[in-house]
Amino acid sequence: MVNIARPIRHHNLITVALLFLLAATSSAQDWIRTGTGLGVEKVRLAASDFKPSTTDANNAALLKTFNDVLWNDLDNAGIFDLVSKSFYPLQEPGQPSEVNFPAWNSPPPNASMLAFGNLGAAAGKVTVQGWLYDVKNQASPQVLGKQYTDTPTTDAVRVIAHRFADEIIFRLGGGVPGIAESKIYFVSERTGHKEIWVMDYDGANQQAITHLGSISLSPRISPDGSRLAFSSVTKSGWEIMMYSFDLNRMVSFPRFGGMNLSPSWSPDGKIAFSSSRNGYPNIFLVDASGGNSRRLTNDHGPDVSPAWNRKTGAQIAFVSGRTGLPQIYTMEADGTNVQRLTDQGYAVSPNWSPNGQFMTFSWMRKYGPGEPGSNDLYLMDVASKQWVQLTHDAGRNDFPCWSPDGRHIVFQSHRSGSDQIWAMLADGTNVKQLTFKGANTQPNWSWK
């Protein structure tokens, strides 16, 4: 620029003035120029073990929990290529000043990002400092720097690790909040009755919510996480029940009569469910308190298992047997524009992805005598109806449910010999078992 500007200055002052104007306007903002085809590999991330910052005796146990949880969260995120710990340099940093850039950004670790920090318990408090460094950019490496303080318990440290992992995932994952603090609700039979349980997204902290001593099924958490709807056998038959986490108890919900099953929350808090109060099971819509009941479908074929488009709140997927075997259909939230998604076999349990683009469901594509169909999970692009099979040769798989970040699917599988809750990335990889005790079914992932 200098070389060009000088000769011009001699010739024409106006040109120079224009150049300055241009420079001034272009300096108002930064430009990014990028495109497709440049390779979209996962971020190569190294997660160094955090180091003790105090000499407290509790540090070792807390650090083990913290490091394990952090590593698992980053591993589960599905957006990182985690560098194996065996490649790490001997000197792992606990402070920014201790980061040896060449040791991390060149092989064997060859990491582009490094998470590190320290943890110390002292005087009834635990303090965690964590950093995320772009180790390929020595000039301004810090992407993230966080400090957390809480009580020195493993549970508190677990939460801190989840939060730090979510921060990293949020930064590097394009603004999609991490799911490390999300919950999964499910049905467990381990007490002898089918009750509603909850656990962390990674299977930790499993706790019972209901103690009805009856049969409770299809738990569905509300978008704000304050209420849980499910169906349960009562004196008047199958009814929709409601549990409040604000009050930590059951709250009243209207009894409709007939068989009322599979509630589903819309993003704005309405509930769709199937009810046979008029004879055949049809989809009904009520508001959060159970009022303003409206019938959405009106046909003889059983219509069950509604699932909202979580992005728009304007469409509902459901299962209908109007043509014989159950198939997946979609309709507008007012019951119009019914469209069939699946064309054959036996398709149930639709669940709409958070971005509204995909439907996951359980499908026996070959069903009937002489056709040993496998019960597998499928992913369908709703607009194009293109689908892909997610599970293969692994027992009966059913009740898929999306994670809030749209990167994971939790489901029920019989592949281990009993019904258990499993989770996987939405492309069918990285399958992990979350529950082991008793029989656990019908998982439902929280909205955030």
Added chain:
Amino acid sequence: MAAITDIYSEHGQLRRPLAWSFGLHVAFAAFVVLYAVFIHGLRGEGWGSGGGGDAMGATLVSSVPLPANPAPTENVLATESKGLSKSQPTVPEKEPEAIPIPDKNTKTKIKPAPVKTATKRKPEPEPPESNRIPYGEGGPVSGPYSMIAGGAKGGFGFTGSGGDFGSRYSWYVQAVQRKVTENWLKYEVDPRISEAKRVYITFDIARDGHPSNVQVEQSSGVPSLDQSSVRALQRIDTFGPLPPDYSGSKVSVEFWFDYKR
């Protein structure tokens, strides 16, 4: 043999009219020449420009050769009746010269205009046709039905006075790139297209990471590809907030999409 005798007999019948025709043509030509010489010659002298009169005379002389073709006119008359062997060669001689030239012209005019430099290199009819598929002419889609080849060369550049957004926050740039690529649904592009020119999209990212002001900066010439690129951006709610220590209020992005089936 019968045809030949017929031709002779017709010649015999036409000899008289031909003589009349020839005589009248000559008379008419003579009249025209005389008229021109007298009238225009006088006028030209009257106007005082002898050159003009000469020029007119020259053009008129050129019309004289018409009567100077008495022999061909006989043939022409013969072709009207039966002289196929003679009339046909004269016509095709003109056509092959006249038609191919406009063909080449129209092809080269139409084809390079909508698309590529490649058509200039290959004026042959076949390659331009394969490029033309976008316009609905149909044609074989060769190559596997697969995702985009990752072989494109390039990188992201940055301008502006600061100009260091990309170097300071390359992780953010990569996140943007990853997210747009994830949200680009290639099946939205017309399936008849196997390859297209790069389409450039520009948009701004606000501090909260929300993309806005999405525009097609340079079209690929394929409407469905342009639209799928814009839709990819419209599908994205946020790229995540801009780095906290970045001072600007927004970042502008120029994003290109390379489509190859």
